[in-house]
Amino acid sequence: MEQADSLMDQARAAFDQGLILAQEWLLSPAAWSQFALLVGAYLVARLANRIIAPRLTRLLTPEPDNSSIIAKARRFVLIFMPLLLPLLAYGFTAIGEVVTRSLFGSGAVIAFGKRVFLFLAARALAKHIIRDPFLKLLARYVLVPVAALYALGFLDQVIAALEGTVVSLGNISFSALAIIRGLIAGSLLFWLGQWSNTQSVAYIERQPMRPAIRQLIVKVAEFAIFGIAFLLLMNIMGISLSSLAIIGGAVGVGLGFGLQKIASNFISGVILLVEGQATVGDYIELDGGEAGTIIKMTARATILETFDGRWIVVPNEDFITTRVVNYSDSGSANRLEVAFSVSYDTDINTVPAIIEAAVATHPEVLDDPEGPDCELRGFGESGIDFGVEFWVNGIDDGKNKYASDVLFLIWNALKNNDIEIPYPHRVVELKGTLPA
Structure with a gap:
């Protein structure tokens, strides 16, 4: 008053x-x-x-x-x-x-x-x-x-x-001018940090490097920019940096007792980005059976998106301590296999060449590292079992229907060459006389 x-x-x-x-x-x-x-x-x-x-x-x-x-x-x-x-x-x-x-x-x-x-x-x-x-x-x-x-x-x-005009917050007192100056300076500094981060991300994205290393550099630049902005703000507000050392010690104690998982996930995320075991865009399958495409990697967790649009948040530590199958590896080729059968009346010596030629016509099937390969798998109850292996860039998911397309090609090739796809055969034995 x-x-x-x-x-x-x-x-x-x-x-x-x-x-x-x-x-x-x-x-x-x-x-x-x-x-x-x-x-x-x-x-x-x-x-x-x-x-x-x-x-x-x-x-x-x-x-x-x-x-x-x-x-x-x-x-x-x-x-x-x-x-x-x-x-x-x-x-x-x-x-x-x-x-x-x-x-x-x-x-x-x-x-x-x-x-x-x-x-x-x-x-x-x-x-x-x-x-x-x-x-x-x-x-x-x-x-x-x-x-x-x-x-x-x-x-x-x-x-x-x-x-x-002095404003007291517990045992700490600030002048109204210091508060206003801190608000204005903080707003400007963090706006400048956001702008600098956007520019640095755009520059880093244009550089030729592994996606994992690129994302790691982006994260390091972001932490550095906003860390410098925070230190400058503390200096403008007149807060001694020695007090931050005390806060840092308290945070260290907290990490030691209650935040082990968070620290472990953060370090695991850094290891993932450095080693490049998995990166954004890869299709992976976890040890527990969950599978999906990596759409985002944060400091604490990695987010997978399944075929049906669900998001799975996986702690980064799971990528280090458990078995993870990476089907994509940043766009590398994958080998798929499709099984089919033909009748016992077929000349099986002609089947591999017919099927390999048909599958090779698919625009997404690769010749490198190997073209389509049709192999005899066995003699089944109703027909002779074959399998055709082929290489593609990507996986057979909702977007890529490689298996379905290849089965259509196999069906048409067999029909064009008058090769019969067998129906199941069963032999029924009746004991005794038939009823009148």
Whole structure:
């Protein structure tokens, strides 16, 4: 309550001081001459802007299809063209201030005009130049109000009042200014960290390297960027880094007692990324029978997606301590087999060549490392059993119907060569005489 009364008293004192200053300006010839110089500087700035802006725009505008670094830099500079008028006015006003102070020994009015032009520049920056939604919000509700307070000459008083306002959180006390500064700096730092992380991920994704190593580098870059942002924020807030060592010790004790699994999964995830045993896009089968495609690898777990769209969250430790079958291995070829039978009346010596030629016509069947191979498997109860092996890139899942396609090819090939696919044969023996 006392702090609120103090702020009100300071506001009244500032208002009274501003009223007295306005009366002095209205009654002073020097103030009127400064005001005339201020208006003249603004008019000269508008004239200069009308001459310079079109020529500068033509000079900086690159060809539409030019995507070089210089062209991008020129387009970036063009974004700031709305700042030309207020900055020209500020520059001419600064020249007028030097002249006024040399002639009259004072320049309060023209100095006020300079601050107003800076406010207009901040407003143009927030309204016409900044496009990012977060930065635009920050400029509109932080930069523009601060520039307005600076233009009116109240910024120092507001800073002093916020510095004197103390907020206590238990045994820790912060000034209101430190809290506001920490919020603004934290928002900017973590926005910059997010932007830097996006740019670094885009750059790393373009580099030729193993997918597992690429993902590991992405994670390391992300931790490094946000770690640096956090340390900078602690420094801006005035929090000693030695206190972080105490927190780190407490976290270490927590890892030793209650977070062993989390630490184990994190280290297992790093090992997986380094060794490349499994990566995003691989189709794997776990020791417990669960199978699916890896769609995401996090610090704690790996997420599999099954054929029917379900997600299975598998702790990274399971990939290290249990048996895992990787059918994809980042897109390597896999061998599949399809079984079929023919009648005992068939000349089986002709079957392998017919089937191999038919299966080889499938566009996804590979010749390397080996073409289709038809083999005799045995003599069954109803027919002669064969199997055909073939190599494909991928696995037989909902997206790839390799087995179904090959069975169609086998059926058509056998029919075209008048080879019979046998029906089941059963012999029924009746003992005794048939009933009348």
